[in-house]
Amino acid sequence: MQYISTRGSAPVLTFEQAMLTGLARDGGLYVPESVPVMTEAEIAALAGLPYEEIAFRVMRPFIGETFTDAEFKALIAKAYAGFGHAARAPLKQLGPNHFLLELFHGPTLAFKDFAMQLIGQLFQAALGRSGQRVTIVGATSGDTGSAAIEAFRGLSNVDVFILYPHGRVSEVQRRQMTTPADANVHALAVDGDFDTCQGLLKDMFNDFAFRDRVGLAGVNSINWARVLAQVVYYFSAAVSLGAPHRAVDFTVPTGNFGDIFAGYIARQMGLPIGKLVIATNQNDILHRCLTTGVYQTESVLPSLSPSMDIQVSSNFERVLFDAYGRDGAAVAQLMNELKGDGAFTVSQGPLEMLRDTFASGRVSEEETSATIARTLKASAELLCPHSAVGVAVAEQNLGANPMVTLATAHPAKFPAAVEGATGIHPALPPRMADLFDRPERVTRMTGELQAIEALILERTGA
Numbered sequence: 001m002q003y004i005s006t007r008g009s010a011p012v013l014t015f016e017q018a019m020l021t022g023l024a025r026d027g028g029l030y031v032p033e034s035v036p037v038m039t040e041a042e043i044a045a046l047a048g049l050p051y052e053e054i055a056f057r058v059m060r061p062f063i064g065e066t067f068t069d070a071e072f073k074a075l076i077a078k079a080y081a082g083f084g085h086a087a088r089a090p091l092k093q094l095g096p097n098h099f100l101l102e103l104f105h106g107p108t109l110a111f112k113d114f115a116m117q118l119i120g121q122l123f124q125a126a127l128g129r130s131g132q133r134v135t136i137v138g139a140t141s142g143d144t145g146s147a148a149i150e151a152f153r154g155l156s157n158v159d160v161f162i163l164y165p166h167g168r169v170s171e172v173q174r175r176q177m178t179t180p181a182d183a184n185v186h187a188l189a190v191d192g193d194f195d196t197c198q199g200l201l202k203d204m205f206n207d208f209a210f211r212d213r214v215g216l217a218g219v220n221s222i223n224w225a226r227v228l229a230q231v232v233y234y235f236s237a238a239v240s241l242g243a244p245h246r247a248v249d250f251t252v253p254t255g256n257f258g259d260i261f262a263g264y265i266a267r268q269m270g271l272p273i274g275k276l277v278i279a280t281n282q283n284d285i286l287h288r289c290l291t292t293g294v295y296q297t298e299s300v301l302p303s304l305s306p307s308m309d310i311q312v313s314s315n316f317e318r319v320l321f322d323a324y325g326r327d328g329a330a331v332a333q334l335m336n337e338l339k340g341d342g343a344f345t346v347s348q349g350p351l352e353m354l355r356d357t358f359a360s361g362r363v364s365e366e367e368t369s370a371t372i373a374r375t376l377k378a379s380a381e382l383l384c385p386h387s388a389v390g391v392a393v394a395e396q397n398l399g400a401n402p403m404v405t406l407a408t409a410h411p412a413k414f415p416a417a418v419e420g421a422t423g424i425h426p427a428l429p430p431r432m433a434d435l436f437d438r439p440e441r442v443t444r445m446t447g448e449l450q451a452i453e454a455l456i457l458e459r460t461g462a
């Protein structure tokens with residue numbers, strides 16, 4: 001299995017190289033050269049298996065020779081051992097044909113743990129045998145950062161720097177990033193929004209001298225391994241609802257487009273997914289793009305669902321690559337327009353492909369609150385605001401197939417939004433009960449690239 005860049009002019013890599021590389025050197029994102037397809041019998045055989053075994057069977061064809069089967073199974077087992085639910089990703093029924101996939105039973109209470117706990121293991125194994133040292137830099141709107149810190153804290157061959165937008169993450173998210181005492185963890189509060197942080201990260205990857213000097217690695221969903229690990233729960237959910245013998249629809253609260261892109265890959269692998277629905281908050285660039293054909297950035301509006309306050313959805317590039325017939329030059333041209341003008345127009349053929357592949361919907365702040373309140377009343381399920389965006393859009397898209405909405409975070413990560421909607425203050429799990437008593441450690445930064453690079457060089461001694 002080989003990996004190619006969406007911009008067509010970076011070296012072709014193995015799974016291990018793509019995982020450790022993050023962003024391609026031509027600025028593109030790595031994707032598999034071709035997506036392996038599972039037969040109907042292979043998919044049917046997943047029903048009833050433990051999550052870890054499904055993970056092994058779904059991901060194995062993508063990893064090539066990087067790990068033996070026994071090694072890979074052991075790493076998967078370690079990755080999910082700390083989850084607080086035996087099913088890892090349990091399904092709850094919300095209505096006659098509507099299910100919630102709870103993805104928040106990992107150590108940091110968000111879906112990011114599914115991929116981050118695994119790539120923590122994969123990085124350790126790969127770096128352990130090569131003796132290499134890396135500097136992980138991540139951009140976060142709140143959840144990726146805490147999941148990355150949890151997965152990499154305390155490791156001797158990794159430093160982890162997390163850039164988050166100052167004042168734009170929830171207090172629980174901030175404390176999850178600023179309270180770990182490990183010397184290899186560095187939380188940086190940056191003036192700006194998530195797009196500022198992600199832009200800085202991409203600039204670091206494009207600064208080859210810096211990138212090579214610090215051994216830069218990325219754990220955002222620009223890293224293919226992140227997407228791959230997220231493909232698994234589409235399979236586990238769908239087979240428990242009758243796939244491959246019937247199709248299942250999914251609605252995904254969407255920001256950086258990594259999670260829904262994982263659903264797109266699951267469908268390409270042969271999983272019968274009917275509708276694949278993008279749910280956005282008021283930062284609705286993806287919904288507008290599908291509706292009008294124009295991908296036009298606007299300023300990011302702070303919302304009740306801050307982790308989705310994103311305008312530059314990195315993984316959209318991956319689906320554009322397919323929509324443009326895997327023409328890397330055409331994708332590079334669109335991305336240059338985006339960088340220069342803040343917008344691009346999708347041509348007619350690719351737009352039709354996108355519209356055939358995805359449905360979409362946008363949810364206002366009022367609807368988000370109302371959905372949290374309504375769902376609690378109807379189903380006794382307390383939703384986080386991101387999951388509420390998903391449920392609201394899913395309800396507009398219910399059809400004959402079972403609909404699964406991804407519940408991407410635990411309500412206790414966003415107590416103000418949940419309390420505002422329901423009057424209930426969601427409690428953190430007991431293991432995190434002292435989060436507000438732990439001392440914080442954070443460095444405030446302006447959004448200046450050179451200053452951040454200088455700080456990373458100084459802290460790593462590179």
Ligand SMILES: Cc1ncc(COP(=O)(O)O)c(C=O)c1O
Nearest residue numbers: 143254255256257258259307408
């Ligand atoms: C809680 C939550 N829901 C949804 C999303 C959106 O996911 P994605 O960026 O993969 O589209 C995020 C951030 O990524 C998140 O943290």
Ligand SMILES: N[C@@H](CCOP(=O)(O)O)C(=O)O
Nearest residue numbers: 140141142143144220221307
């Ligand atoms: N919502 C995310 C934004 C970054 O997404 P990623 O999946 O690309 O890491 C966050 O919580 O940080």
